[in-house]
Amino acid sequence: MSIESLIKNFERAQIEAFFVQNRDMARELALEIIEKRRTLCAKKPEELRISWGGSKTLDECGIREALSERYNTLDPYALPKEEQNEAKRQALLSDVFLMSANAICESGEIVNIDGNGNRLGALIYGPDMVIIVAGKNKIVPTLKDAYARIKKVACPKNAQRLNRATPCAQEGVCGNCYIEGQTICAHTVVTRFSTIKDRIKVIIVDEELGF
Numbered sequence: 518m519s520i521e522s523l524i525k526n527f528e529r530a531q532i533e534a535f536f537v538q539n540r541d542m543a544r545e546l547a548l549e550i551i552e553k554r555r556t557l558c559a560k561k562p563e564e565l566r567i568s569w570g571g572s573k574t575l576d577e578c579g580i581r582e583a584l585s586e587r588y589n590t591l592d593p594y595a596l597p598k599e600e601q602n603e604a605k606r607q608a609l610l611s612d613v614f615l616m617s618a619n620a621i622c623e624s625g626e627i628v629n630i631d632g633n634g635n636r637l638g639a640l641i642y643g644p645d646m647v648i649i650v651a652g653k654n655k656i657v658p659t660l661k662d663a664y665a666r667i668k669k670v671a672c673p674k675n676a677q678r679l680n681r682a683t684p685c686a687q688e689g690v691c692g693n694c695y696i697e698g699q700t701i702c703a704h705t706v707v708t709r710f711s712t713i714k715d716r717i718k719v720i721i722v723d724e725e726l727g728f
């Protein structure tokens with residue numbers, strides 16, 4: 518399937534999608550979208566509330582650093598452990614929330630699995646705008662392929678990144694685990710339509726990014 522068709526499918530879902538060649542362009546586009554938003558709501562840079570979910574893709578694009586230089590950002594992951602939970606709750610009231618996706622179906626569904634659910638909470642409701650940045654490696658044909666990708670690729674790597682003692686982290690294969698404090702598969706969200714038109718924006722990057 519072509520990127521044009523995917524973007525059309527996102528349009529049908531009231532999700533605004535963009536396609537860029539590389540991570541630098543993705544960063545610049547995210548900044549441009551956010552600056553446009555700031556101008557529209559007539560806020561000073563320090564008044565715009567920006568936060569994000571944990572994401573290797575955002576790191577690889579240098580988006581968090583670029584935003585922190587310009588705006589008053591809330592980075593829950595940079596805070597001491599005991600303050601992170603409250604910061605993640607506050608992030609739900611952001612003007613703009615950034616994240617990646619675990620998989621994107623050619624039909625335009627965005628699929629994510631989360632442990633705490635703070636990232637998915639923000640995706641569903643709360644922030645005025647959600648910007649998803651995803652490498653082309655996240656695109657799969659069907660919902661079934663999305664689940665397979667998440668269990669075979671995203672979860673093992675994320676569990677390793679988070680140092681979790683799960684079967685996927687240790688053996689690379691999902692063991693359908695239920696382990697307190699370890700399991701990263703608690704919530705699965707399939708986003709097939711944005712009730713508020715263009716609240717969710719997707720920047721697809723013509724590069725392999727994240728897991």
Ligand code: SF4
Pocket residue numbers: 668672673676683684685686690691692693694695699700701702
């Ligand atoms: S259910 Fe457990 S083993 Fe399976 S992918 Fe999720 S965290 Fe890994």
